[in-house]
Every structure is written in C-alpha cells, then in structure tokens.
Amino acid sequence: MPAHKQLNLTLRVWRQPDAGSRGEFRDYKLYSVSPEMSFLEMLDVLNEQLLEEGEEPVAFDHDCREGICGTCGVVINGQPHGPMQGTTTCQLHMRNFEDGDLIVIEPWRASAFPVVRDLVVNRSAFDRIIQAGGYVSVRTGQAPDGNAILVPSPDQAGAMDAAACIGCGACVAACKNASAMLFTAAKVSHLAQLPQGEPERKQRALQMIATHDEEGFGACTNTYECEAACPAEISVSHIARLNREYSKAMLTARQ
Amino acid sequence: MSWVTAALRSSVGKKFVMGITGLFLCGFLVIHLAGNLLLYIGDGTVYNEYAHKLHSNPILLFVAEVILFAGFLIHIYLAIVTNRENRAARGVRYAVKKTKREDRTVNLFGWTPDTTMFASGAVILGFLVVHLSDFKFGDIVHGERIAGLEPADKARILMSDAIRAGIYLVGSIFVGIHVSHGFWSAFQSLGVNHPKYNDWIRKVGIAFAIIVAVGFGSFFVWGISGGEVDPAVEEAPVGSSSVLETAPPRPDQYTQK
Amino acid sequence: MSTAVETRLNSRVPTGPLPDQWTKCKNELKLVAPNNKRKFHVIVVGSGLAGASAAASLGELGYNVTCVTIHDSPRRAHSIAAQGGINAAKNYQNDGDSTWRLFVDTIKGGDYRSRESNVYRLAEVSGNIIDQCVAQGVPFAREYGGTLANRTFGGALVSRTFYCRGQTGQQLLLGAYSALMRQVSAGKVKVLPRREMLDLVVVDGCARGVVCRNLVNGQMETYAGHAVLLCTGGYGNVFYLSTNAKGCNVTAAWRAHRRGAYFANPCYTQIHPTCIPVHGDYQSKLTLMSESLRNDGRVWxxxxxxxxxxxxxxxxEDRDYYLERRYPTYGNMVPRDVASRAAKERCDAGYGVGSTKMAVYLDFSRAIEEQGEDAIRRKYGNLFDMYxxxxxxxxxxxxxxxxPAVHYTMGGLWVDYHLQSTIPGLFVLGEANFSDHGANRLGASALMQGLADGYFIIPYTVGHHLASQSLKPVTEAHPKFKETMIDARSRIESILAVSGTRTVTDLHRELGKIMWNRCGMSRNAEGLEAALTEIKELREEFWRTINVLGSGEAFNQNLEYAGRLADFLEFAELMARDALERKESAGGHFREEYQTEEGEAKRDDENFCHVAAWEYQGDDSPHTLHKEHLDFQNVELTTRSYK
Structure with missing residues (x-):
C-alpha cells in the first residue's frame, strides 16, 4: 500500500438544528486525518472530537457504507458526493484531498428536500413519486412462471441499467433546477423496457411526472449535471425515454 | 383541467413544447440567414427581389408572421415560467457549486451555454427588440433616415454604424451560443436520444451554431467595411417612403449607382 | 449459570410426510372473511425484503397495515446490499435440481441444526418467489433467448442462483418496495419512516402494539394493532465491525425478547471469508466482496x-497456499466457515500480511496468466473496481x-412453523428469526428466506392468528401503552442523564473487540467465561460513563446509537452464554475444545441436536434455556468433509 502522509483539514460544515431554524456554516479544524479513511469516517472522527469538546455532533445520513443503499450524500466543495465520478460519499476516500484543504460541506439543496438537521434532508418526495406509478400491479401469488415472460437479453440489460438507481438524490442536488428527472426517468425507463411494465406504461409516465412536479422539483434543461453526479452512473438517455413515454402518453392516453 | 392544459403545465410537456418551438425557430434562422446572405449577391438586387417577393402576398405574410411571432412568444413565455419554477425548486442556494462534468468544451469561468440558456435567451430577446425596431418598424423608428429605401440600402445604412453593427455581432454570437445547446437539447426534450444518432445530432448542432453565429456575424464586417453607403442613397428624398407599399420594385433604381 | 428446561416448545409443525406439510397446514388454517380483513390492523416493523413483502402482501389482502422503519425510506433497508443472488429450485438448467435437493443442501449447509419442515417449505416456495419478482419487473439476468439465467454458488452441485448483476439484493428489495409503494398509494399501508421501535406492547399475553421514537422530533409514538411483525434483521453489529449497515441493530428483537419472546441460537454467526481487511482504528465498517472471487483467486x-x-x-516456493494444502479436493472453494477459520489460523500463527498482519493474499496472477486480464475483468470487474x-x-x-468478517447471524427470535414467536401475535420474519439456516447459511439463501416469509408464509399464518383468537379491541388509550411508553422514555432519559466521558463509538468498539476475540470465529470456554465478565463490566461502564449530548426531543443520532448499544451490551452476554452452553462445534459456531485431530468442527448430535431458546427472566436473574429437539426423519446426520 502506498504510504501517504496525514492531512490537516479545515471543514466548513452547514449546521442547522432543525427544519424550522436558520442554518449557518461553522469551521472546524481536523488534524492528522489518514488518507485511507473514507469521507464518512473522517466525519466520524470530527464527531468524536466535537463530543469531547462538548459540542453536538454533525448529523449526517448514512447506512450501508458500501455505496448501494443511497442513504448518504452531501455536497463537498460544490460537488454532490465529492469529486470522484460514480462514487457515493461513503466510498469517497480522503486520499482524494490535499493537506491544508478547506472542505465545504453542505446538504442537498432543494425545496423538495427540506433539511431535517445539519446535513440530513428529507427525501420522502422520492417515495411519493414511486407511489404514483413506479410499480407493476401484480398481486402476490398471481404471477405466471418466470420463464412465461421472455425478456430479450439486451432489454434486460437496458432495464437493469436504469433500475440500478440507488435513490440518493444526487441528481437533484447537482441539477441547477433541482429537477428529479433522472430519478423519475430511471424508474419509468426500467419498466418501459420490460414487457411487465407495458399495461401501465402510459399512466405511469403521466402520473409520476405529475407527482414530480407537485413535489416542487424543477424541470430538466438538459445540462446533464445529474448524470455526472450520479454514483450509479445512470444515463440521461433514460430521460429521453421518459420524454418519449410521456409525450406518447400525453397524446394517446384514453383519459 | 383538460388533458391539454395538464400536459402543457407539466415539466416534461413544457420542455416538449419548448423543444418544438425551439426547432421551429432554428428553421426560421436557416431561412432568415439564407435570405440575408443574398445581400452578398449582385450588389443587393437579389436581396431586394427576395424581400419584395416575401412581401408580395400580405395575407401569407401576415399568417407567417403570426406563426413566427407565436413561436417566439411561446418559447419566451415557457422560458420565463420554467426559469421561475426552476429557481424556486432550488430554494436555498449553494455556498459553493462546482460541476462534475468534465466533457464541456465551452466553459468560461463556469459559464457554459447549457447553464446560461435563460441569460443568453434574454440577450437575444433584447437584440430582437433592436432588430425588429430596425427592420420591421424601421420606418417609424428611424424615420426619414431610411424610410422608403430599398431593403438592401436600409441594411447598408443601419449597419454602417459601428455601434449598431456591434450590437448585431453580439446578437449573432449569442444566437450561436443559444442554439449550440438548444439545437441538440431540443432533440433530447423530444425524446430523440439514440447512440447511433447522438453524435450526429451533436455535430450538426455545433455546425449549425457556428454557421448561425458566423453567418449573421459576417454582416458586422460587411456593415463596417464593405457595406459602405452611397451618399446619393443617404440623401434620398423624404417623400419616397410610400414607394414600397404602392409600387412594384423598379429595376432602374439599382442601376443608378 | 442458567437453568435448562426440557419443556418441548410447540413448533406447530404439521404431521405427515414432509412434502405435504405446508399444503396440509394451509388447508387447516382459519381464514378471515374478505369484509372482515379491513377490521384488522397489522404492524410491520422493518422494511427490508421480509418487512416490505409482508406489508405489501397483507395490504393487498385487505388488512390495514402500518409499516415503521428506521430509514428515511423503506428502500434503504440492508437487504439492498446482497450481491450474489437468490436460490430457487426451478431446475431451469435441467441439471437435476428439485425442491428436495435444495432442501437437502440447505439442511446440510446449516450443519444439521435447522428444522426440517421449515427448510422444506422454504425450498418449496422458492420457485414462486422468482415468479413473483419477475412479474414485478425485477430485471433478472437473461439468456439470449429471453429465458432466465442462473449462476453457480457455493454449497450446491446444481446451478440454481438467479441474479441481477452484482446487485440482486437491491433489485429484489426495490421490487418489494414498489409493491409496498403501490399499497401505500392504494391507502392500505401507511409507511412511517424514521421511526425506531423501542418496545413491544403486550396486552393479555398477546402482542398488540409498539412504542416508537420518531427520530425526527424525538417524540414517543404508540401504535396499536392486532398483530406485530418483526422484520428487523440481524445482530452482526454486536461485533462493531461487520459487513452490516451501520444502522443494523438488535433493539427491536431484544425489546421483544425482554417482553417474553425467546431468543434462539444467538451464538450462530456467519463469518464471510472474502472481505477487505481492517486498516485503521477509525474504521467504521467492513466491506464484503462476493465469494465468487474464490473461483479464480488463490489464497496464500x-x-x-x-x-x-x-x-x-x-x-x-516461498508461498503457502494453505487452503489447497489442507483441503486438496475443494481447495479454495471450501465453504465460508472453513475458509474463514483457516485464514484466522494462519494469521494467529503469525503468517498474516499487510500493516496489521491480519490479512491473507487472494491472488489472481495464475488466472490472469491462463485466461487473460480481460476475461477476469469481465467476470469480476466491478469487484476489482470496488477494491x-x-x-x-x-x-x-x-x-x-x-x-474474514462478520456477515450474517443465523440466530434470532424463536418462531414456530407459523413464524410466530413465543408471544402470541408477535411474528418474526427474515434474518430476525432463527428458523431456516441452522448453524450456517448457504450463499444466496438469505434473500430467499426473507421473501418466502413475507410473500408466501406470513399472509396465511397471520390470518389464522387473527381468525382464531378472539382479540379484544385495544387502542393506544389502553394503559399498557402508556406504561410501556414511559418505560421506553425513561431509558432514553437515563442515557442522557449519565453525561460521562466516553463516546458511544468508543464503547461499541470495545464491545466489538471482546466479541470478536472471545466469541468470534473460534471460541473456547475460558474465553467465553472471560467475555461474560468483560461484557458485564463494560455494560456497567456504559451506564457510568456514556456521553450523549443534546436532547431526547430532537433529531439526535448519537442518542439513537447509544440506545442500540445499550441493548447490544445486554444481548452480547446472552450470545456468549449460548456459545458457552453449546459444547460442540457446528457451522458458524466453532468451539476449540470440540474439533477433530485435523482441526475440523466436531458436532455432538447426541447432546446438542436442538435449538437453544432462551427466556428472559428479569435483569437480575439468569435466562432460562428451553430446548427444541430437532428431529431428522428425512435426511441422515452426517459429518461434512471437504478434504
């Protein structure tokens, strides 16, 4: 393992006691950070230090710490999940930073994602978008044999590409319009590429977009910042598919 | 709410219409540029002929102008509405914001064509006001300076002013910047995204942007240099303003010089 | 020391031949009339594969369901992290697979410490799970003709594992989550995110509700219902470092245990051999890499x-390929527990590598030489990238x-064939129960069990409970709710009142060290005795020195964490006690005193062919041990050998 020297850092962290309060940045010095630490482990160390000093720890969301659950995510120096491509905050390591760096840490900023505390935001709007149609209506126990539904391998691969979305919200955080189009598109595109999604495809596109808008997310202006920030590397081609699905549904749905 | 209003109020529906009107306006740019380039042929005669032909059927012209105007209006209206909604969607601004895209070629201190569409659109709108006041309502705005002249001569006179020509140059560049994102982006908004064609759409978009910017921008050079104004034309009599509306073009007018 | 009680726990296993038992059971279950279903309220705690599938299926049937989860969204549950796949006896490969073979493999993999009837039922419904998930739109890998693809996994001679790239758990969870969201939009299920169950409310001997803490504002909330389903996962985080998510905890199960649910086989923990080693004191979590790597990697x-x-x-010539040396037949492909112990043996003997000397090499140079780097990249590219x-x-x-790292816990709350715990009305699903994996779980079986429980078992058995018990109407106004809530609140207040000097992480790390060293990959009586003392001391230390800042009436992650550690500190003692009591080696439980001359695990079927179910008797009295004898009428008890 290559030897790295330890880092001394200044962290500028957004502190906000609860949704109703005004937040502010606070600076913390952190010494002797190992480059082998993950970014969240660095925050753990900060919190241990704060506890010793009698200050309440910084709240941040995290769970699996292996890049799949989608719980973690902060904006690091203006970039959601930090500087690495295809990487969640928990998989970002401190070797990507330099000794003496100032690291500004902010929560996802979006009206639809109100701050819960410090770096924690409420992403339940995503659940409501899925509730609007991100499913196949099949009752438990009603399903035919798995091989009764044939899915060509490339279609399965395309659906899997979209279904890989971890629902972290980095797309919203990165988008200048705080649009959740990549998230919504990932689900619409996943089901639009499979025969199972066929019966409900029109309603799905219409209703999921209606909910997306009601939740207060912005519109897509094709800057593709979402794709660049997405830790699951979901492609914007899924947004195009969503646009197709939507316009087809808009023009041909029976209601 | 009918399905039409519901669809048009949705974020995707709005972008769909934005894309269609955008492409329609791109089409207009092509025709407009092609027409303008006629200025370079035959010392303005061809251009004038084209201009008069364009105006020969007032009903058709009116309909065309209404459609064009509607295209602009819808495009601008949607831009304003979505821009307002998009700003509201962010709420609290970031203290620091940095892109994660590494593939942008045009990037001026973080300003890129795709992130500044509203701003470039606003500049173009401002330019449009100037442009319409010059060429659509020029006779009223500029009065006797150009009233009644042949179209090519009007252009020559107006563009001979370096400041005015400069405005046109800036306008042209901004139109180029705007369509450099707008052209291919419209395809994405309309759902046209396929690995087989994406590269082509991108390339055509860039080429189109360059052609538009250079094409329209060239009149700046033409205006301040080659488009010198004949003093005789400059001092044309005031009364001839009604000539255009009443009489067909007189070829002999051009042979005067 | 604890008292062993030889009472026979009623496992409600149907009589008759194994293959007919589940059908027989279903035929005899009482049903709730369609119109009456909406009069019943079921509380589901947890939203992983088991919880989400159960809540969605019950909502679909017409019950009113409340699903509480500690996560900000049900989709975050740790089922999402499973990589490899899900087993099902479909025999799509025409390689001779059958329900029977899956059953036998699972029983054998579990080292003959699981209940035959449960395991057979699991194998029986495994095919339905695949059908259900396919219909939901789960993008399982496909052959070019469009049919489902399979991969091979450890512990089986057939190819029966269905997969979605390296994200099978994610896709299955998102499938269950989408079914759940559908019921939410239909108004049948209410999902309450960021709620932590802190206690179980038992009224007249039946589970009738839960006390939760709203993690956003710290308020205590109570929810009453006719049945409670615990789908709260495993307790691997008792080791501090594990491949579990940071939020995984034993609190819900432990609180239910304290209210009367027996805890079964807590000592059975699975250690996964291919994880990224520990590299510093600050480390918060271990990362697993699919065991498929051992197909081409050589360990030395x-x-x-x-x-x-x-x-x-x-x-x-200076390398020791110790797995190939010790197990020439299976080589690098020995089961998880064997591979893990062999690595530990080498490192303990001083041959470990890396800065901590607690690691072994996994070498692909020969595979790359033979197959080329591109072939290896195609197979394992994502794992190499992650590494x-x-x-x-x-x-x-x-x-x-x-x-090796702690990965899964086979122990859990004791349940009968209906998945009901010893508290009527309290059902336990998925990793939280003890039922199907015995002393060791086979790869690709955890997903299968979670979904089997939620989709295909609980919708039947909960109905039976509701139809057969004449449950009195109980609301949150019942005094038991207030009483239980006060208990829960006072625990939180007492944590906040300590205001000592040690942080939760600090104490948790210390507990983890005790458990890993004394109750980890290999255990002995001396170490376990010591652990019992050390855990008790650490628990006292916790209540003397814990330092949690802030208020209980706000979003306070440190407080949540402290509460979970407090329960781990109680649970750890039971785990060590169970490990001490089980004087044999079986599956994930390896007692150094009970091994063959070659250092292999030695079972004692004479004395330990039972489930150890522990009953809580109060803080000051030792647990009572109940034994459920395991009858093997269909498979023969044999010794595993991988030589």
Whole structure:
C-alpha cells in the first residue's frame, strides 16, 4: 500500500438544528486525518472530537457504507458526493484531498428536500413519486412462471441499467433546477423496457411526472449535471425515454 | 383541467413544447440567414427581389408572421415560467457549486451555454427588440433616415454604424451560443436520444451554431467595411417612403449607382 | 449459570410426510372473511425484503397495515446490499435440481441444526418467489433467448442462483418496495419512516402494539394493532465491525425478547471469508466482496513469518497456499466457515500480511496468466473496481488482501412453523428469526428466506392468528401503552442523564473487540467465561460513563446509537452464554475444545441436536434455556468433509 502522509483539514460544515431554524456554516479544524479513511469516517472522527469538546455532533445520513443503499450524500466543495465520478460519499476516500484543504460541506439543496438537521434532508418526495406509478400491479401469488415472460437479453440489460438507481438524490442536488428527472426517468425507463411494465406504461409516465412536479422539483434543461453526479452512473438517455413515454402518453392516453 | 392544459403545465410537456418551438425557430434562422446572405449577391438586387417577393402576398405574410411571432412568444413565455419554477425548486442556494462534468468544451469561468440558456435567451430577446425596431418598424423608428429605401440600402445604412453593427455581432454570437445547446437539447426534450444518432445530432448542432453565429456575424464586417453607403442613397428624398407599399420594385433604381 | 428446561416448545409443525406439510397446514388454517380483513390492523416493523413483502402482501389482502422503519425510506433497508443472488429450485438448467435437493443442501449447509419442515417449505416456495419478482419487473439476468439465467454458488452441485448483476439484493428489495409503494398509494399501508421501535406492547399475553421514537422530533409514538411483525434483521453489529449497515441493530428483537419472546441460537454467526481487511482504528465498517472471487483467486500467505517482501517479489516456493494444502479436493472453494477459520489460523500463527498482519493474499496472477486480464475483468470487474476504490490497490497487478468478517447471524427470535414467536401475535420474519439456516447459511439463501416469509408464509399464518383468537379491541388509550411508553422514555432519559466521558463509538468498539476475540470465529470456554465478565463490566461502564449530548426531543443520532448499544451490551452476554452452553462445534459456531485431530468442527448430535431458546427472566436473574429437539426423519446426520 502506498504510504501517504496525514492531512490537516479545515471543514466548513452547514449546521442547522432543525427544519424550522436558520442554518449557518461553522469551521472546524481536523488534524492528522489518514488518507485511507473514507469521507464518512473522517466525519466520524470530527464527531468524536466535537463530543469531547462538548459540542453536538454533525448529523449526517448514512447506512450501508458500501455505496448501494443511497442513504448518504452531501455536497463537498460544490460537488454532490465529492469529486470522484460514480462514487457515493461513503466510498469517497480522503486520499482524494490535499493537506491544508478547506472542505465545504453542505446538504442537498432543494425545496423538495427540506433539511431535517445539519446535513440530513428529507427525501420522502422520492417515495411519493414511486407511489404514483413506479410499480407493476401484480398481486402476490398471481404471477405466471418466470420463464412465461421472455425478456430479450439486451432489454434486460437496458432495464437493469436504469433500475440500478440507488435513490440518493444526487441528481437533484447537482441539477441547477433541482429537477428529479433522472430519478423519475430511471424508474419509468426500467419498466418501459420490460414487457411487465407495458399495461401501465402510459399512466405511469403521466402520473409520476405529475407527482414530480407537485413535489416542487424543477424541470430538466438538459445540462446533464445529474448524470455526472450520479454514483450509479445512470444515463440521461433514460430521460429521453421518459420524454418519449410521456409525450406518447400525453397524446394517446384514453383519459 | 383538460388533458391539454395538464400536459402543457407539466415539466416534461413544457420542455416538449419548448423543444418544438425551439426547432421551429432554428428553421426560421436557416431561412432568415439564407435570405440575408443574398445581400452578398449582385450588389443587393437579389436581396431586394427576395424581400419584395416575401412581401408580395400580405395575407401569407401576415399568417407567417403570426406563426413566427407565436413561436417566439411561446418559447419566451415557457422560458420565463420554467426559469421561475426552476429557481424556486432550488430554494436555498449553494455556498459553493462546482460541476462534475468534465466533457464541456465551452466553459468560461463556469459559464457554459447549457447553464446560461435563460441569460443568453434574454440577450437575444433584447437584440430582437433592436432588430425588429430596425427592420420591421424601421420606418417609424428611424424615420426619414431610411424610410422608403430599398431593403438592401436600409441594411447598408443601419449597419454602417459601428455601434449598431456591434450590437448585431453580439446578437449573432449569442444566437450561436443559444442554439449550440438548444439545437441538440431540443432533440433530447423530444425524446430523440439514440447512440447511433447522438453524435450526429451533436455535430450538426455545433455546425449549425457556428454557421448561425458566423453567418449573421459576417454582416458586422460587411456593415463596417464593405457595406459602405452611397451618399446619393443617404440623401434620398423624404417623400419616397410610400414607394414600397404602392409600387412594384423598379429595376432602374439599382442601376443608378 | 442458567437453568435448562426440557419443556418441548410447540413448533406447530404439521404431521405427515414432509412434502405435504405446508399444503396440509394451509388447508387447516382459519381464514378471515374478505369484509372482515379491513377490521384488522397489522404492524410491520422493518422494511427490508421480509418487512416490505409482508406489508405489501397483507395490504393487498385487505388488512390495514402500518409499516415503521428506521430509514428515511423503506428502500434503504440492508437487504439492498446482497450481491450474489437468490436460490430457487426451478431446475431451469435441467441439471437435476428439485425442491428436495435444495432442501437437502440447505439442511446440510446449516450443519444439521435447522428444522426440517421449515427448510422444506422454504425450498418449496422458492420457485414462486422468482415468479413473483419477475412479474414485478425485477430485471433478472437473461439468456439470449429471453429465458432466465442462473449462476453457480457455493454449497450446491446444481446451478440454481438467479441474479441481477452484482446487485440482486437491491433489485429484489426495490421490487418489494414498489409493491409496498403501490399499497401505500392504494391507502392500505401507511409507511412511517424514521421511526425506531423501542418496545413491544403486550396486552393479555398477546402482542398488540409498539412504542416508537420518531427520530425526527424525538417524540414517543404508540401504535396499536392486532398483530406485530418483526422484520428487523440481524445482530452482526454486536461485533462493531461487520459487513452490516451501520444502522443494523438488535433493539427491536431484544425489546421483544425482554417482553417474553425467546431468543434462539444467538451464538450462530456467519463469518464471510472474502472481505477487505481492517486498516485503521477509525474504521467504521467492513466491506464484503462476493465469494465468487474464490473461483479464480488463490489464497496464500508467505511461508516465512514476517516476510517483508512485496507479494509479487515472493517466489512460488516461498508461498503457502494453505487452503489447497489442507483441503486438496475443494481447495479454495471450501465453504465460508472453513475458509474463514483457516485464514484466522494462519494469521494467529503469525503468517498474516499487510500493516496489521491480519490479512491473507487472494491472488489472481495464475488466472490472469491462463485466461487473460480481460476475461477476469469481465467476470469480476466491478469487484476489482470496488477494491481499488477502497484500498487504492490494483488487484490485477498485485494480490488483493482479504480477511474474514462478520456477515450474517443465523440466530434470532424463536418462531414456530407459523413464524410466530413465543408471544402470541408477535411474528418474526427474515434474518430476525432463527428458523431456516441452522448453524450456517448457504450463499444466496438469505434473500430467499426473507421473501418466502413475507410473500408466501406470513399472509396465511397471520390470518389464522387473527381468525382464531378472539382479540379484544385495544387502542393506544389502553394503559399498557402508556406504561410501556414511559418505560421506553425513561431509558432514553437515563442515557442522557449519565453525561460521562466516553463516546458511544468508543464503547461499541470495545464491545466489538471482546466479541470478536472471545466469541468470534473460534471460541473456547475460558474465553467465553472471560467475555461474560468483560461484557458485564463494560455494560456497567456504559451506564457510568456514556456521553450523549443534546436532547431526547430532537433529531439526535448519537442518542439513537447509544440506545442500540445499550441493548447490544445486554444481548452480547446472552450470545456468549449460548456459545458457552453449546459444547460442540457446528457451522458458524466453532468451539476449540470440540474439533477433530485435523482441526475440523466436531458436532455432538447426541447432546446438542436442538435449538437453544432462551427466556428472559428479569435483569437480575439468569435466562432460562428451553430446548427444541430437532428431529431428522428425512435426511441422515452426517459429518461434512471437504478434504
């Protein structure tokens, strides 16, 4: 393992006691950070230090710490999940930073994602978008044999590409319009590429977009910042598919 | 709410219409540029002929102008509405914001064509006001300076002013910047995204942007240099303003010089 | 010491031949009339594969369901992290698979410490799970003709594992989550995110509700219902470092245990051999890499202790491929528990590598030489990428370093064939129960069990409970709710009142060290006795020195964490006690005193062919041990050998 020297850092962290309060940045010095630490482990160390000093720890969301659950995510120096491509905050390591760096840490900023505390935001709007149609209506126990539904391998691969979305919200955080189009598109595109999604495809596109808008997310202006920030590397081609699905549904749905 | 209003109020529906009107306006740019380039042929005669032909059927012209105007209006209206909604969607601004895209070629201190569409659109709108006041309502705005002249001569006179020509140059560049994102982006908004064609759409978009910017921008050079104004034309009599509306073009007018 | 009670726990296993038992059971279950279903309220705690599938299926049937989860969304539950796949006896490959074979493999894999009837039922419904998930739109891998693809997994001679790239758990969870969201939009299920169950409300001996803390504002909330389903996962985080998510905890199960649910086989823990080793004191979590890597990777350590050379500079003759040496037949493909123990043995003997000397090499150089780097990249590219992201090392150029890590817990709350605990009305699903994996779980079986429980078992058995018990109407106004809530609140207040000097992480790390060293991959009586004392001391230390700042009436992650650690500190003692009491080696439980001359696990079927179910008797009295004897009428008890 290559030897790295330890880092001394200044962290500028957004502190906000609860949704109703005004937040502010606070600076913390952190010494002797190992480059082998993950970014969240660095925050753990900060919190241990704060506890010793009698200050309440910084709240941040995290769970699996292996890049799949989608719980973690902060904006690091203006970039959601930090500087690495295809990487969640928990998989970002401190070797990507330099000794003496100032690291500004902010929560996802979006009206639809109100701050819960410090770096924690409420992403339940995503659940409501899925509730609007991100499913196949099949009752438990009603399903035919798995091989009764044939899915060509490339279609399965395309659906899997979209279904890989971890629902972290980095797309919203990165988008200048705080649009959740990549998230919504990932689900619409996943089901639009499979025969199972066929019966409900029109309603799905219409209703999921209606909910997306009601939740207060912005519109897509094709800057593709979402794709660049997405830790699951979901492609914007899924947004195009969503646009197709939507316009087809808009023009041909029976209601 | 009918399905039409519901669809048009949705974020995707709005972008769909934005894309269609955008492409329609791109089409207009092509025709407009092609027409303008006629200025370079035959010392303005061809251009004038084209201009008069364009105006020969007032009903058709009116309909065309209404459609064009509607295209602009819808495009601008949607831009304003979505821009307002998009700003509201962010709420609290970031203290620091940095892109994660590494593939942008045009990037001026973080300003890129795709992130500044509203701003470039606003500049173009401002330019449009100037442009319409010059060429659509020029006779009223500029009065006797150009009233009644042949179209090519009007252009020559107006563009001979370096400041005015400069405005046109800036306008042209901004139109180029705007369509450099707008052209291919419209395809994405309309759902046209396929690995087989994406590269082509991108390339055509860039080429189109360059052609538009250079094409329209060239009149700046033409205006301040080659488009010198004949003093005789400059001092044309005031009364001839009604000539255009009443009489067909007189070829002999051009042979005067 | 604890008292062993030989009462026979009523497992409600149907009589008759094994293959007919589940059908017979279903035929005899009482039903709730369609119109009456909406009069019943079921509370589901947890939203992983088991919880989400159960809540969705019950909502679909017409019950009113409330689903509480500690996560900000049900989709975050740790089922999402499963990589490899899900087993099902479909026999799509025409390689002779059958329900029977899956049943036998699972029983054998569990080292003959699971209940035959449960395991058979699991194998029986496994095919339905695949059908259900396919219909939901789960993008399982496909052959070119469009049919479902399979991969091979450890512990089986047939190819029966269905998969979605390396994200099978994610896709299955998202499938269950989408079914759940559908019921939410239909108004049948209410999902309450960021709620932690802190206690179970038992009224007249039946589970009738839960006390939760709203994690956003700290308010205590109570929810009353006719049945409670615990789908709260495993307790691997008692070791501090594990491959579990940070939020995984034992609190819900432990609180239910304290209210009367027996805890079964807590000592059975699975250690996964291919994880990225520990690299510093600050480390918060271990990352697992799919065991499929062992198909092409060779495990070795230097022959000489403390060899300082770079691995690539160590010549063949100075390397000890210890798995190939010890197990010539299976070589690097021995089961998880065997591979893990062998790695520990080498490291303990001083042959470990890396800065901590607690790692072994996993070398792909021969596979790359034979198949080419591209072939290896196609098979394992994502794992090599992940390894590089974490360690900054290129696994193609230099051997990876791996070490075993805690991964899954087979023990859990005791349940009968209906998945009901010893408290009527309290059902336990998924990893939280003890039922199907015995002393060791086979790869790709956890997903199968979670979904089997939620989709295909609980919708029947909960209905039976509701139809057969004449449950009195109980609301949150019942005094038991207030009483239980006050208990829960006072625990929180007493944590906040300590205001000591040690942080939760600090104490948790210490507990983890005790458990890993004394109750980890190998255990002995002396160490376990010591652990019992050390855990007790640490628990006292916790209540003397814990330092939690802030208020209980706000979003306070440190407080949540402290509460969970407090329960781990109680639970750990039971775990060590169970390990001490089980004087044999079986599956994930290896007692050094009980091994063959070659160092292999030695079961004692004479004395320990039972489930150890522990009953809580109060803080000051030892637990009572109940034994459920395991009858093996269909498979023969044999010794596993991988030589």
């Amino acid at each position: 350590v230097p022959k000489e202790k403390g060899d300082q050379r770079k691995p690539t500079d160590i010549p063949e 590089e992201k974490i360690t900054d090392d290129n696994g193609y150029k230099t051997p990876m370093m791996i070490y």
